[in-house]
Amino acid sequence: MKLLSVNLGSPRPVPYTDQPQGLTGIDKKPADGPVRVAAPGPKGVGASGLAGDAVCDTRHHGGDDKAVYAFAREDLDAWECELGRYLANGSFGENLTTDGLDVSGALIGERWRIGSGVVLEVASGRIPCRTFQGHLGERGWVGRFTRKGATGAYLRVIEPGEISAGDPIEVVHRPEHGVTAALQFRAVTTERELLPGLLAAGEALDAETLAKARAYAAAQAR
Template identity: 75%
Template structure:
């Protein structure tokens, strides 16, 4: 579990030039709850800074999860250590294929919190600056393992090391990875996203609807 504090950096265009992407591990307990609509609400984790609310945070992007296994793969490729939270994730999981999870899939974290997967993380210029790697956004996109945004279904407290239990897997094939490809490099996949229904992030759902209408597919 990782939280970020607002920090001034030279590589972001947020108001005041601050970002909360540099998240650090904490033991907790940390309160998790729905933060409110995008543009108003920030992170779903108490004490976690979101500095550009028009693009980050809000109910449908309340929590960001990344698999430790994916971080380990990047460590080998980049030749450097990546601590939990290095990609700006709130939850660093083990033993779960986060990018292979289904939109609408629900996880119980610890005894109280239930989260629902809504979309894939899309890399931005702040992420590029934070990582300080050449062509980082392109490389991250090509890898196709972006990690997942989740919304809060049942609030509560979580702690580092809490187990993650998959409570529900929807009856469709729209994964986080498929969603990522559809909204980045393979727009022709967008009609397939509509099978996820209301569980899909509203912006991705609207893009898929418009594409389907435009091309008659």
């Protein structure tokens, strides 16, 4: 398992975002050298966990639970076949493009060591938005991505440091529950009846999902 590229985005104006300034950093390109990774701070205050990467809409993106976004090259390759077009590393706005790692199948709370020191923890799947759809230029993309369910994973920074393309990735902790990023994604999008089962992952869930799962379970218990 290895890191194929570390992808960074710069703010640019687009017509397809509802961010107040009309800017997005979703168009990410592979970095040439090492990139510093650190926890950015809480949602609404912190942005990206990668130095030099723009998160323009901190209402919905960035912060400690969404510090880094990873997507598997294998899933990009599958989308290339379906869409009939080339998708470079970073095409889905991912910070990390991986090889040999089932990113969507990673467990909430699973930890990866990248290179010699950086440790990241899986927090949730990625919810598609209109900016993602506008960026790809594919009609009906939000629904299509949702049905596919290969969501990738948002990650927290547990141990900061520098990462580079080519770094090895090692799974250093794998929880015993069965709550994957893909399962969390389905529960908060199309299969809300799965929400109570997410509680097996406990505090490793991102704060929003944990609140939704607790509320749904409480409502069902009444």
